[in-house]
Amino acid sequence: MVIKDFLIREIFDSRGQSTVEVGISTKDGLAFYSSVPSGKSRGSKEAAVLDFKSASSIKNIKKLSAVKGQNFASVKSFDDFLLKLDGTKNKKALGGNVMLGFSMSFARAKAFEAGEELSEFLHKEFFKDIPLKKEWSPVIFSNLINGGEHAENNLDIQEYMVLVDTSKGVKNSVKKLIYFYDSLGDLLKKKFRIPGILPIGDEGGYSLDFKDNFEPMVVLSDLIKKNGLAGSFRLGLDAAASSFYSGNRYIFGGRKLTTEKLADTYLSAFKKFPMLYSIEDPFSESDPEGFCSVLSRVKGNMLVGDDLTVTNSSLVEKYASIGAINGVIIKPNQAGTVSEAASAILSARLRGVKTVISHRSGETEDVFIISLGKASDSYGLKIGSPTRERMLKFNELLRI
Ligand code: 2PG
Ligand code: MG
8 A cells, every 4th residue: 555645634523622634545546534532531641642733743744744655554554653763651742633634544545455344454454353243232331421631510520431332233332321321311400400501521421510529420320220221331430530539539529538549439439339439540541559559459340441541552552460450441543553453452451451441521523433442343432421522433333
């Protein structure tokens, strides 16, 4: 596959903030485009993000022009070329966002050349040893109540998610989720006496002040029971705890907690809410001991690394091997290329760590992650509330 030309265009994400779209053209006159989302609660080891001005500077374009006219046999060889061209540890020269845009567009071009669906192509390219299912039925991680940095309310926890089992049919499950999301809205309107539209956070979940960090769990558990969904809906949290960690303490519910105290808080939440299955980033990325202390004391629950592992195969290996995580978030833009994201997935699978392919809080219309999830038969798919721009990912899931 030879790249004839490319462009880097400024577009805006779901928060109206600047991000990049990368287009590449081939000698047959075809063009392939990909756009890159943006995170707000970011891990410190994520690939660097260049703003549009630097991304499209004469210097950067000149450097990137080295991809033109070259023949790359695989996504991996293309990505390796980009990595060499960048030459830095965290992709700050070319920009991890720019590199990912190239990498996804190249994968799309290759899939087209092979006459394959993107998921089929990615499967052959990276995940040959994993059986490719005709219908992928991931657990959908849907964030229905937003807090933390994603909302303007008093919740320290960033995301209160329902985990929807789709094994009995994806479309029906999505329909149930939409119904559940709407009935949650009705309930919250009554409970908080809000006559008009409810305020929502960055990922489409409702954003209100609650009595404490666990009141949303009571509301969600009760509603799941009331709607007879206890068999197919569970609960999950993304604490994004780096955002409330300061000076070796967690500022949680207005109190300063030690790692041990926060661990106890989570352990009692698991007891109090039997539907609670997973907690993502329960502790700061600089506090892996916290993860270990909780994971060693629970059975059948999932502790998920996100800021801790930043879609990096060595970090996944490191934290899986010390017993800090048994689940991991995969966000291609944390890694900066498709092949590095794929290798983080493989690293997780090798160690029995469940992979959850995830969006970012600032999203674009790009639905690449859905194909990546199917290609790797990932356990979960985290794509926000079934509303507004988030709906694009749900619809792509129905398509593939
Ligand atoms: C997270 C993500 C997505 P952000 O923390 O998991 O939900 O948020 O994209 O802001 O990092
Ligand atoms: Mg997270």
